[in-house]
Amino acid sequence: MIVVDGLRVEAGKSVILDGVDLTVPPGRMLALVGPNGAGKTTLLRTIAGLHRPSRGRVLLEDRPVHSLRPQVLARRIAYLPQDTALSFPFTAYQVTLMGRHPHMGRFALEGAADHEAAEQAMAATGTTRLADRSMATLSGGERQLVLLAKALAQDAPVLLADEPVSALDLRHQLAVLQLLRACADAGRTVLVVLHDLNLAARYCTELALLAGGRVLAAGEPAHVLTPAHLHEAYGVRAVVRRDDVTDSLTVTALETT
Ligand SMILES: Nc1ncnc2c1ncn2[C@@H]1O[C@H](COP(=O)(O)OP(=O)(O)OP(=O)(O)O)[C@@H](O)[C@H]1O
Numbered sequence: 001m002i003v004v005d006g007l008r009v010e011a012g013k014s015v016i017l018d019g020v021d022l023t024v025p026p027g028r029m030l031a032l033v034g035p036n037g038a039g040k041t042t043l044l045r046t047i048a049g050l051h052r053p054s055r056g057r058v059l060l061e062d063r064p065v066h067s068l069r070p071q072v073l074a075r076r077i078a079y080l081p082q083d084t085a086l087s088f089p090f091t092a093y094q095v096t097l098m099g100r101h102p103h104m105g106r107f108a109l110e111g112a113a114d115h116e117a118a119e120q121a122m123a124a125t126g127t128t129r130l131a132d133r134s135m136a137t138l139s140g141g142e143r144q145l146v147l148l149a150k151a152l153a154q155d156a157p158v159l160l161a162d163e164p165v166s167a168l169d170l171r172h173q174l175a176v177l178q179l180l181r182a183c184a185d186a187g188r189t190v191l192v193v194l195h196d197l198n199l200a201a202r203y204c205t206e207l208a209l210l211a212g213g214r215v216l217a218a219g220e221p222a223h224v225l226t227p228a229h230l231h232e233a234y235g236v237r238a239v240v241r242r243d244d245v246t247d248s249l250t251v252t253a254l255e256t257t
Helices: 040-047 070-076 092-098 112-124 140-153 170-185 197-203 227-234
Strands: 002-011 014-024 029-033 055-060 077-080 158-162 189-193 206-211 214-219 236-242 249-256
Touching: 002 040, 014 040, 014 206, 014 214, 029 040, 029 170, 029 197, 040 077, 040 158, 040 189, 070 077, 077 140, 092 112, 092 140, 112 140, 140 158, 140 170, 158 170, 170 189, 170 197, 197 249, 206 227, 214 227, 227 236, 227 249
Parallel strands: 029 189, 029 206, 077 158, 158 189
Antiparallel strands: 002 014, 002 055, 206 214, 236 249
């Protein structure tokens, strides 16, 4: 269970998040949506313990994340960052196996269970064929999938993913969201930043719409994705309909306002 309580995050003189409250129980998949610069990445990084709030707190099973030792935190929270452009001098398999480090002793080598977890994570993300390739030679989408494999191999009860489908083709977008949804259905807590509101409405149990560092609306897709909220958050005129085939909400943005 993740509880965000009265969170305020500042960087220099700027207030990036203010008064943010959010509760995500196990078994839920919540999408953080909102315009560029709304504070989605900052919120995810703060939940991951990477930013210190100036006010409020983030609780993980009733304990402030900032009070947890890094290795303990890494066993509880897997964080998949947005920026995958870094070139690692490692193979895809080595990077995936790094997801196991929080489970290993300080000077221990990876054991059979760690290799098995890494292999399973690569199979789940369809990256087994890339195992021996250097990360530096992979396409943006392939890198994104390998970093997801690393996060899955970490086998943490909380999974935070920042725009995990931004570089992916249609099939891989669905595959990754199905995989994240399966993680939630299996009891993990999943928070995912998505720009595609239609995918967010289809795969997530709830949404939180951020704008200007605050939560404008949170809850079921039907509560959050209203023309009025979309106008206020994005400055667009939009229509929201239910899709005949998927039975989920779809947003069509018509024009900027
Ligand atoms: N270290 C920093 N110093 C000053 N401003 C910052 C810092 N980090 C982030 N910001 C600002 O905070 C705001 C929120 O940034 P953040 O990356 O969280 O937004 P986002 O919602 O994830 O955006 P995007 O959809 O474009 O990825 C932005 O205006 C950004 O410029």
